[in-house]
Amino acid sequence: MPFTQEEVETQLKKCEGWQLQEGRWIVRKYTFSSFMKGIAFVDEVAAISEAFKHYPFITIDYKTVTLRLTSQEEGGITAVDIKEAHQYNEAFEKMRSGE
């Protein structure tokens, strides 16, 4: 069962930078100081999503990486999407604190 819109919004209050889009995606844009740092982040994202076997839609537009998550087979946002979003944020914070 996917979360209701209200449940998603409550979850996202504790998940920095993520927003609900079109009622069925959660989305965050991450900006980096260089293109190659954005690519290093995508490598981290890939390792996390491979562990979950649940893959975000990723776009790389120069120094900006956008991640979109949904649970298509469930028709909405589930706990897995929220859990992954938190892990991407942790990977981002770790990279940022290492700069």
Added chain:
Amino acid sequence: MPFTQEEVETQLKKCEGWQLQEGRWIVRKYTFSSFMKGIAFVDEVAAISEAFKHYPFITIDYKTVTLRLTSQEEGGITAVDIKEAHQYNEAFEKMRSGE
């Protein structure tokens, strides 16, 4: 000076899989046997584009990686875009022959 539409189309005849889109982008979708192989390809693409200091717009949708190139500052497609497209194709062929 960007290429004319006819010049782009002539160039793309020799550049497998790339197509002109909306008159100002050249685009190719690459499909892989796994998500992580697509990510390995994106790492190759990143190294190539960093060498050119000219970056494609990249999307990763599970096993499909889409690259879009343009020379925004020139208002169209230039020789650099075509050269990069060839190098991405070479990286793709190299990965495929290594499987």
